[in-house]
Amino acid sequence: MAFITVENLRYRYPHADRLALDGLSFCVEKGEFIGIIGENGAGKSTLSQALIGLVPQFYKGAYGGTVLVDGLEAGKTPVSEMCRKVGLVFQNPFNQLSGARDTVYEEVAFGMQNLGVERDEMRRRVREALKLLDIWQYRDRNPFDLSGGQMQRVAIASILVMQPEVILLDEPTSQLDPAGSEEVFAAVDSLARSGITIFMIEQKIEKLAAYCDRILLLKEGRQIAFDTPRKIFSLENLEEMGVQPPAFTRICRDLGKALPDGSWPVTEDEAAGLLREMRIRPLLQERIPGQPGRKTGQGKGQAADLENPGTEPLFKIRQLGFSYTPGVPILDGLNLELDARPTAVIGQNGAGKTTLVKLLKGLLRPVSGTIFFGQEDTSQKTVAMLAGKIGYVFQNPDDQIFKYNVLDEVMFGPQNIGMSPEKAKAEARKALETVGLWDKAGENPYDLELGERKMVAIASVLAMDTDVVILDEPTIAQDFAGRSVIAGAIRELKKRGKLVLAILHDMDFVAECFERVIVMAHGAILADGDAGTVFAMDDVLQKARLQKPSVARLCRRLSGETGELRVCLTVEEFLQRNGGTDLLEKP
Amino acid sequence: MKSISLYVDNHTWLTKVHPFTKLTYIAAAIAIPLIAGKLWLFGCCILVSLCALASGKVLKRAIPLIAFSFTILLTIFLIHGLFHQGNANVLFSIGPLRFYREGVLYACRIGLNILNMLLSFAILVLSTRPSELVEELEKKGFSRRFGYIINSVFQIIPQMMGTMSTITDAQRSRGMETEGSLLTRAKAFLPLISPVVMSSLINTRERAVALEVRGFGSKSKKTYLADRPAHKGDRAITVCLLLMIAAAIVWRVGTWLLSR
Numbered sequence: 001m002a003f004i005t006v007e008n009l010r011y012r013y014p015h016a017d018r019l020a021l022d023g024l025s026f027c028v029e030k031g032e033f034i035g036i037i038g039e040n041g042a043g044k045s046t047l048s049q050a051l052i053g054l055v056p057q058f059y060k061g062a063y064g065g066t067v068l069v070d071g072l073e074a075g076k077t078p079v080s081e082m083c084r085k086v087g088l089v090f091q092n093p094f095n096q097l098s099g100a101r102d103t104v105y106e107e108v109a110f111g112m113q114n115l116g117v118e119r120d121e122m123r124r125r126v127r128e129a130l131k132l133l134d135i136w137q138y139r140d141r142n143p144f145d146l147s148g149g150q151m152q153r154v155a156i157a158s159i160l161v162m163q164p165e166v167i168l169l170d171e172p173t174s175q176l177d178p179a180g181s182e183e184v185f186a187a188v189d190s191l192a193r194s195g196i197t198i199f200m201i202e203q204k205i206e207k208l209a210a211y212c213d214r215i216l217l218l219k220e221g222r223q224i225a226f227d228t229p230r231k232i233f234s235l236e237n238l239e240e241m242g243v244q245p246p247a248f249t250r251i252c253r254d255l256g257k258a259l260p261d262g263s264w265p266v267t268e269d270e271a272a273g274l275l276r277e278m279r280i281r282p283l284l285q286e287r288i289p290g291q292p293g294r295k296t297g298q299g300k301g302q303a304a305d306l307e308n309p310g311t312e313p314l315f316k317i318r319q320l321g322f323s324y325t326p327g328v329p330i331l332d333g334l335n336l337e338l339d340a341r342p343t344a345v346i347g348q349n350g351a352g353k354t355t356l357v358k359l360l361k362g363l364l365r366p367v368s369g370t371i372f373f374g375q376e377d378t379s380q381k382t383v384a385m386l387a388g389k390i391g392y393v394f395q396n397p398d399d400q401i402f403k404y405n406v407l408d409e410v411m412f413g414p415q416n417i418g419m420s421p422e423k424a425k426a427e428a429r430k431a432l433e434t435v436g437l438w439d440k441a442g443e444n445p446y447d448l449e450l451g452e453r454k455m456v457a458i459a460s461v462l463a464m465d466t467d468v469v470i471l472d473e474p475t476i477a478q479d480f481a482g483r484s485v486i487a488g489a490i491r492e493l494k495k496r497g498k499l500v501l502a503i504l505h506d507m508d509f510v511a512e513c514f515e516r517v518i519v520m521a522h523g524a525i526l527a528d529g530d531a532g533t534v535f536a537m538d539d540v541l542q543k544a545r546l547q548k549p550s551v552a553r554l555c556r557r558l559s560g561e562t563g564e565l566r567v568c569l570t571v572e573e574f575l576q577r578n579g580g581t582d583l584l585e586k587p
Numbered sequence: 588m589k590s591i592s593l594y595v596d597n598h599t600w601l602t603k604v605h606p607f608t609k610l611t612y613i614a615a616a617i618a619i620p621l622i623a624g625k626l627w628l629f630g631c632c633i634l635v636s637l638c639a640l641a642s643g644k645v646l647k648r649a650i651p652l653i654a655f656s657f658t659i660l661l662t663i664f665l666i667h668g669l670f671h672q673g674n675a676n677v678l679f680s681i682g683p684l685r686f687y688r689e690g691v692l693y694a695c696r697i698g699l700n701i702l703n704m705l706l707s708f709a710i711l712v713l714s715t716r717p718s719e720l721v722e723e724l725e726k727k728g729f730s731r732r733f734g735y736i737i738n739s740v741f742q743i744i745p746q747m748m749g750t751m752s753t754i755t756d757a758q759r760s761r762g763m764e765t766e767g768s769l770l771t772r773a774k775a776f777l778p779l780i781s782p783v784v785m786s787s788l789i790n791t792r793e794r795a796v797a798l799e800v801r802g803f804g805s806k807s808k809k810t811y812l813a814d815r816p817a818h819k820g821d822r823a824i825t826v827c828l829l830l831m832i833a834a835a836i837v838w839r840v841g842t843w844l845l846s847r
């Protein structure tokens with residue numbers, strides 16, 4: 001018998017009309033790495049909760065079918081027993097912390113204490129897990145004082161130490177920087193090799209394709225397919241399921257390059273192998289500006305903006321310094337000018353990105369230096385005074401939602417900055433249409449999914465029609481459709497001449513949507529330029545724990561050393577350059 | 588995160604004393620003067636507490652506690668000094684106000700008692716990590732759930748204050764004034780408080796799930812990361828304190844029997 005057997009699993013939440021899980025049946029062997037994909041609301045998280053027995057034991061509701069994990073029936077075995085076998089890592093690490101431990105070390109040991117693990121063993125496991133996830137240096141810190149990415153690692157460690165045989169991870173890397181999420185994937189992969197069964201819900205399709213043995217595709221609670229990544233990503237109607245195939249698959253599909261078994265390649269390796277046979281042109285006829293001897297503004301950020309000397313800067317930042325505690329500077333002597341080009345700020349967790357944008361918004365006051373917005377010194381203004389000019393969308397939408405319907409929530413900001421109710425309503429409507437939620441204008445925001453609530457938060461800032469829109473991690477908790485909506489909103493804002501400034505960990509999204517990229521590390525600007533230039537700086541990317549976009553990695557591989565020429569960054573760029581099947585020069 | 592615990596981790600000898608020894612001290616400091624019924628014993632206990640606080644380098648932190656209690660002490664002193672039932676002999680007078688000996692004595696007794704309790708509790712609170720106390724109690728069979736509640740209060744209240752400031756920032760970003768006249772503040776109340784309440788409700792539910800997943804409901808015997816064995820000194824102090832309580836009882840019973 002298989003290690004995990006799910007048979008005709010059906011479940012409906014209390015007070016819900018439709019089934020959240022509808023007739024799932026599958027078997028999983030020990031040590032398999034399973035990916036779960038599907039659009040928001042497909043039932044991915046619910047399934048993970050059913051595998052540990054929280055559904056139905058904690059959430060109640062109507063339940064049918066069986067879930068057997070190593071002979072234990074998840075629907076009936078108490079969760080406190082199931083958790084010895086099955087570990088669950090939540091999407092939001094903040095809620096996974098026990099809230100009863102003062103240090104990271106004790107927090108990680110909490111679960112083992114409950115299960116009665118011997119002391120020496122506890123200490124050994126904590127040490128091992130903290131080192132594995134590179135958070136050993138934070139062991140004496142209060143877990144609530146850590147950044148989102150660090151907290152997520154604590155959450156993963158605290159489940160790892162309980163040594164379950166199955167680990168369920170619900171978008172575990174959404175808060176992590178690219179290098180951090182690669183580390184988590186590698187760590188989880190080595191766990192799978194050691195015989196632990198992994199279920200991972202993830203939006204990072206390229207990563208799932210590279211690591212998973214099999215992928216379960218869900219839509220509206222139904223099991224659409226359960227097969228190898230190649231088979232899954234070769235499905236014709238994948239986009240209709242709310243899933244975008246990996247960049248490599250899209251390229252090969254468009255160029256008509258299939259593997260011998262007729263499926264499309266899904267990983268960088270497979271795609272590179274196939275495309276190498278063709279005469280592909282991974283390079284653009286564009287030189288990387290400043291090469292050789294480019295200026296990266298090491299240490300202190302230089303406002304080196306050579307390409308667009310004519311544009312009037314919106315922000316002028318001079319010698320900016322900031323610290324939360326005296327003597328521990330977060331930013332030090334930072335110089336930067338921002339113009340109307342869509343700009344992405346990238347860098348590792350804790351690099352000072354959020355601090356920088358909060359200073360721009362006036363939520364924090366500089367310790368030294370000045371920030372000029374147009375002709376005005378922002379330190380002379382209150383946040384509310386700047387509200388009409390600079391919009392800021394917070395990471396967590398629940399920090400701002402308080403009205404009982406979506407439209408009122410979105411109209412709150414515009415009315416605060418003095419718009420008439422009619423104008424506010426018109427702007428709110430426009431904003432809700434941009435994020436695709438106009439049909440839900442009358443609903444209670446708390447009845448919406450997290451991804452949709454985030455869209456409400458974005459709309460509530462868009463409706464204020466500010467000159468600058470700052471987005472803090474807009475793509476977290478968004479599926480393919482959500483990402484497209486946000487990309488559309490950014491294009492729309494650009495067209496209207498607004499500055500979009502976003503903090504992001506998703507390099508593919510950065511390459512697709514942003515003209516200017518600023519790399520930060522340890523409170524300083526390491527590089528600043530257009531996406532093509534920045535993603536060509538290998539040393540900077542490594543230093544800032546970043547990665548190239550998927551397509552750039554593929555192109556780099558196909559071309560070897562790029563010299564002075566830019567590589568393609570996005571699927572579209574690549575296909576345009578290589579023009580589809582007919583135009584390719586045959587070898 | 589700003590801690591709401593008053594504990595000061597200054598590595599003095601006082602922080603190394605076992606929490607149970609401090610609990611015994613509280614019991615002794617409160618019981619001995621009450622049982623013996625002598626006013627000077629309150630003074631002794633207060634003096635001992637003050638010395639302990641001073642040598643533990645936390646006397647400064649105790650001053651706000653004492654200052655706060657003084658307002659209450661003053662009220663008691665006034666009311667009883669002026670209006671106590673058994674007032675007969677005038678002690679002194681200020682203008683038309685006549686303070687009586689009996690009332691002042693009675694107020695002294697209550698006042699010293701309060702001060703004594705406060706200072707002995709201050710030793711425990713200022714020199715013991717709350718989670719350490721709870722852990723030691725749990726080891727002795729105290730309810731795990733109750734222990735969790737006490738521990739989490741110290742984490743969750745500061746964390747809610749943090750959420751509150753993020754929410755204030757988010758609403759200020761949307762052009763809401765949070766400072767100014769009473770009306771402005773009143774208007775700002777709902778947009779600030781509703782997200783706090785809603786997110787607390789959501790978080791509470793999620794945290795309940797998180798605890799389940801981490802085996803909180805498990806029936807197995809809990810283990811601990813550290814032992815906190817009672818020190819030789821701990822034992823000696825505890826024995827002394829218990830002997831002193833016993834002595835106070837013996838003395839009180841003895842004098843009562845003799846008086847009959």
